[in-house]
Amino acid sequence: MPKIVDHSERKSNIAEATWRVIIHQGIKGATVRNIAAEAGVSLGALRHYFSTQHELLVFAMNLVKERVTGRIVNIMQTDLPPREQVARVLLELLPVDDSSMAEMEVWFAFIFHLKSAGEPNSELSDAIYPLVIQLIDYLDGHGLLRQELDKDNEAERLYAVVDGLALHAMLEPERLNKQRIIRVLNIHLDSICNSGEAQ
Amino acid sequence: MPKIVDHSERKSNIAEATWRVIIHQGIKGATVRNIAAEAGVSLGALRHYFSTQHELLVFAMNLVKERVTGRIVNIMQTDLPPREQVARVLLELLPVDDSSMAEMEVWFAFIFHLKSAGEPNSELSDAIYPLVIQLIDYLDGHGLLRQELDKDNEAERLYAVVDGLALHAMLEPERLNKQRIIRVLNIHLDSICNSGEAQ
Structure with a gap:
């Protein structure tokens, strides 16, 4: 046998x-x-x-993607208030502990490796932006997004805030620690959500 | 001779x-x-x-830094309204044409090279964050920053918006073109500036 x-x-x-x-x-x-x-x-x-090495790297990156997706699905299935769910999902995209810091470093290294190798990286970079669009829709669907805001612009801006924080937390973890990441993220959510819900 | x-x-x-x-x-x-x-x-x-190769790379990166700094000093010496000056300075930190896209790619490649080589990159990464702090102070000094905002948090958030946009414009230039970058940047400035000045 x-x-x-x-x-x-x-x-x-x-x-x-x-x-x-x-x-x-x-x-x-x-x-x-x-x-x-x-x-x-x-x-x-x-x-x-x-x-091939490329096949292996893509597999490794997709495993990161699957794990993060799994954690996000779990959050969305909780009974937490929608704004809190959104905040927690966004936090999953940020390096706030050793494990997510490692995932983030691998992710960025890989994205830049593909970029400098001239490889298409659409299969990977596609992942986060559609999720952020969904989160903005989710807030709006629950009447939490300020009515004067444009959803398309706000998705692009939120995506920038999240990846900008991720990048800086990776490069300057001493200044941009978990507590500071959470504070800035919440300030941003406050600024796009109706005030009754936000504070 | x-x-x-x-x-x-x-x-x-x-x-x-x-x-x-x-x-x-x-x-x-x-x-x-x-x-x-x-x-x-x-x-x-x-x-x-x-x-050494390292000496050469640091020189090349510092030249990028000097050129960007020179352009920023020129903007601050114009007679433009302060909010417009700030918007233009921020735009200098974003890849909106072939030349600044090239600078940005080199910059990110170098930062990640130093990071993965375990080299200290403080001499380089130090450059942008203090500038963003100054811009927030400048807006506040001209009475343009909304009074309820915390300057430290807003500097961190603006820094994230700028570098997040830079990263995404580099990786997905077709979606995040110059027009879209300017729009998102202005929406962010509108959200932190007093409304009389912003619209």
Whole structure:
């Protein structure tokens, strides 16, 4: 009888090894050889799952995306007030602990790697903007968004606030700590939500 | 009589060659050898001006910083109304044409290169945040900032809006074109400025 291998778990393990390699050695260090060594598998085993480095990196990034999406779905299924749900979802997109900081570093490194390699990155960068549009719609659907605001403009602005904070928290974590991120995020939500709900 | 060489101009030429190499080949391609070839100088000549790759990259980035600073000083010396001056200064920090897009790509590539190399990047990342603090102070000094706002929080938020827009304009220039950048930026300024001045 052949040895039973959980392929999905093994692929996830390899993806996690990929993140560790990128965090410690940068995207340049994310060679198939280094990742195999970090994952404790042979080059041949790794190539069985991922035939190219690009395929492996895309898988690793999609795993980040799936995990974040899973956390977001959980938040939206709670009984929290809509504005609080939105605030918590946005916080999932920000590096506020070691784990999300690592995800964010990998994400940015990968986005810039694709950009400088001239690869299309639509499959990945597509993820956040549509979510932010949905959140603005969600606030509006619950009568929380100030009526004078334009939803399209506000989605673009909120998207900028979130990724700007993410970028700065990654580059200057001492100044922009979790507490400060939450404060600025809430000030922004206050400024676009009706005041009765906001304070 | 020895040949007269304008060292400052030659260093600028090498820095500009550095940008072109990074734009076309990514930061990984920014080797001393590639840059010398692009600048049309010998390796020896390049090493006369810059003894390490790091020294060269820092010089190239500081040249971006100096140019942007020069443009900002010019704007602040105009007779434009203060709010308009602030809007124009912020626009200098955003990729709204080919030249500023190139500067932005080099800037981000370099910041991430330093980050992944574990190098301190304080000399560079220090540049924008203090400027944003000054702009918020400038608006407040002219009685334009809404009185209920906290200047420290608003500087952090404006900084996030600007860099978030810059990042997205670089990654998704088709959606986030110059017109859209200006619109979102003005909406943000409207939201923090007194309404008499804003509309």
